[in-house]
Amino acid sequence: MKRTSRLFTALFTCFALVGAAVAALAASPVFPVDREFYPYYPSLIKWNKSSVPFNAPEVCSGCHEKQYKEWNGSVHSLAFKDPVYQGELNKGVKAVGHEISRQCEGCHTPIGVVTGEIKGPGLAGLSAIALAGVSCDVCHSISGVTHQQTPARVAENGSFIMSPGVESTEGQILIKRGPIPSHDECGGGFHKCEESPLHLQANLCASCHQVYHYDDHFPIEATHNEWIAGPYAQKAIMCQDCHMVDIPTFKRSADQFVKPDRKEYKHYFSGANYLLTYLAAGAAKITGDEELAKSLMAQYEMAVERLKSAADLELSPIYHNGKLDELKVRVKNIRAGHNLPTSLTNVRQMWLEITLKDEAGKVVMSSGTLNADGSISEVARNFASDGMGKDFHFAVNPWEVVGFSKHDTIPPRGYRDTYYGLHFPADLKNVTIEAKLRFRQADQKVAEALLAAVPKDINLEQMYGLKAVPPLPVVDMVVKEATVETSK
Secondary structure, three states: OHHHHHHHHHHHHHHHHHHHHHHHHHHOOOOOOOOOOOOOOOOOOEEOOOOOOOOOHHHHOOOOHHHHHHHOOOOOOOOOOOHHHHHHHHHHHHHHOHHHHHHHHHHHOHHHHHOOOOOOOOOOOOOHHHHOOOOHHHHOOEEEEOHHHOOOOOOOOOOEEEOOEEEEOOEEEEEEEEOOOOOOOOOOOOOEEEEOHHHHOHHHHHOOOEEEOOOOOOEEEEHHHHHHOOHHHHOOOOHHHHHOOOHHHHHHHHHHOOOOOHHHOOOOOOOOOHHHHHHHHHHHHHHOOHHHHHHHHHHHHHHHHHHHHHEEEEEEEEEEOOEEEEEEEEEEEOOOOOOEOOOOOOOOEEEEEEEEEOOOOOEEEEEOOEOOOOOEOOOOEEOOEEEEOOOOOEOOOOOOOOEEEEEOOEOOOOEEEEEEEOOOOOOOOEEEEEEEEEEEOOOHHHHHHHHHOOOOOOOHHHHHOOOOOOOOOOEEEEEEEEEEEOEO
C-alpha cells in the first residue's frame, strides 16, 4: 500500500510539474521584448548616450568632400524626406499610433529618433541632421549590433548600437569607425578613428534591411535572410561589395565572386529605388541646385542599369505533335545577391509581359500588359508576395501584414519557370515572340494612395512639381525576342 501511495505521489508530482511547464510555456510570448534593453522599441536602436554630439553631414564634408558628394543624392540621404515613405508613415501613425511607427523612423532617421527630435510625420522644424536620414554619423558611429538579443533573435528593425564618442577628463572625444586601420593623422584632430571589422560585414546592413512586424515579428522585408541563404554569402560577397561600387564593379563582384579593391568602394548605396532619386532630382531642379540634380540623376541611371543587369530570360517553344503549342519562359536571377525582387515584396512588382506577332507585325496574342488604369492584369505572372493580416485576408499595409499567402520571389542564382498556352491563327508559318521582364516599385493605386497621404507640410506641387501622380515609371529589366516556326 505504501509503495502504491509513493508511486501515486511521484506520478502526481511529475504531471503537476509538466502541467506547470506547459502552462508557463503557453503564457510566455513567442517574441519576448526587453523594454529596458530596447528603450526606443519597436525600433531596436541602442544609443550609448553621452554629451558627445552627432554631426550633420555638412560637417563631415569639410574633410571628406568626395564621400559627401557620393552620399548626397543617395537613397540613404533621402531616407526620411522620401515622400512615399512620409505618406506611408502618416498613414501608419493614423492607423496604429506614433509609438509603433517609431519602428520605421528608427531606420529612416536614427539620430532624429534617439535625440527625441522626431515626434511624427512631416519635415517642418527639423534640424539638418534629422532630415539627413541615414547620414555619415549614423553608420560611422555604429559600435556593434544586437541581432542575437532582438525579439526574433535575428537582425531586425535597426538592431545596432550608436556610440558617437566618449566623455573623458579632457572633455568630449568623438570616435568614428570604419574599415580602414587607424593612424595618427586619422580624423585630423577633430575625431579619433577606430578600425571596425563590422563595417566590412553584411551584419552592419542587416540591422535595417530586415523589417519585421512591430508586434508579431513577421519578416515583412528579409533581404539579409535571403542573402545568407544564397551563394553570395557562401562566397563572402557582402552587401557593400555590390551596393557601394559602380555598375561595372558590381557586375564583376556578382559574376566572378570577386571582392572589390579598396579604392573601388564608393558611398553610392545604389539599389533599385529609381523613383525616389528621380523625384528628388526634380525637387533639386526646382530649387536651382543643378549640381545636386545631376548627382541624383546619376543615381537614377545607376538604379535603372542595376535592374537591367540583375536578371535574364530564356525562351523555349514547346511543340506537341509537331505543332507549336506552348512557351516556357525561364526567369533567372543572375546578379542580385538576395531574392528578386526584395524589400517590400508585397508592394514591388516584377512581372512578365508576353506578345506574339504575325509575319506582318500584328499582335495576335498578349499576356501581362498593363490595364488602362495602370494596374497589372490579374492573369499576369507577377513575381512578388501577397501579404495577409491576422484574419488571413489580403493586406498591403506593413502594420497589418503578419504573413504571406504567396511568396514567389527568385533566390540568388535561381530561376522560376512560367508556361504559356499559345493561341494564334492556324495559317501562320512563323510567329515572333517578345518577352519582357518588367519592374516598378509599387502598384499605381498604392503609389497614388501613399502620395495622397503625405503630411500637410509636404506640398508635392511646390517641392516636386507634381500636380497629380503620374503613371509610375516601368523599367524593362530584360527584353528577349525570337521568331519561331509554328510547326515542325
